[in-house]
Amino acid sequence: MDNNLFEILACPICKGELIYDKANQELICKFDRLAYPIIDDIPVMMEARARRWNSDEQD
Numbered sequence: 665m666d667n668n669l670f671e672i673l674a675c676p677i678c679k680g681e682l683i684y685d686k687a688n689q690e691l692i693c694k695f696d697r698l699a700y701p702i703i704d705d706i707p708v709m710m711e712a713r714a715r716r717w718n719s720d721e722q723d
Contacts, residue, residue, distance in 0.1 A: 666705070676709045692717050 673682055675693035682691040682700070690699040691707055698714040700707055 669707070673707060673709070677711060690717075694719070 670682075670684055670691075673691065674680060675682055675696060675698070677696050677698070678693065680693055680695045682693055684690075685692055685699070688699070689702040691702065691709075692699045694717075697717045697719065698711065699717040700709055700714045702708070
């Protein structure tokens with residue numbers, strides 16, 4: 665994923681910081697506990713497509 669794009673992305677719900685999980689190709693919002701998928705280098709920033717993220721998972 666392009667680092668310039670990553671710098672301007674924020675959680676669409678809380679507008680907070682996202683953590684890039686390279687291994688799982690996801691952007692994680694720890695506040696909302698959602699993981700947004702990255703498909704073909706494109707972040708899918710829709711709540712309906714996000715999965716619930718567990719804080720026990722590695723980031």
